[in-house]
């Protein structure tokens with residue numbers, strides 16, 4: 001059973017004004033690094049962005065398919081982080097970078113959506129997955 005009191009505490013703490021400033025800073029940083037490293041020349045289309053985000057999820061799936069556990073990370077011989085956590089981080093980095101470039105307030109969207117999701121009924125929509 002999920003601790004409803006804990007959920008209520010977390011909702012209040014993460015949706016309070018300014019609560020996620022460090023996340024907003026991370027979003028900005030991801031975008032600035034992407035720009036600094038030259039990945040915006042030429043500019044990516046929205047379709048490029050979606051496809052590249054999917055590719056990171058596919059990389060995570062491939063790690064899983066070859067037997068790596070979901071929470072296990074390691075560095076390769078060149079010091080590059082590897083594993084499913086790293087690929088999931090890549091997904092977020094791509095999304096955050098896009099949000100920074102397009103002035104999408106993803107922190108606000110996350111707060112709004114989280115609050116909204118709490119108002120939805122159990123397994124809303126009746127779908128299997």
Ligand SMILES: [Mg+2]
Pocket residue numbers: 056059086087090
């Ligand atoms: Mg990757």
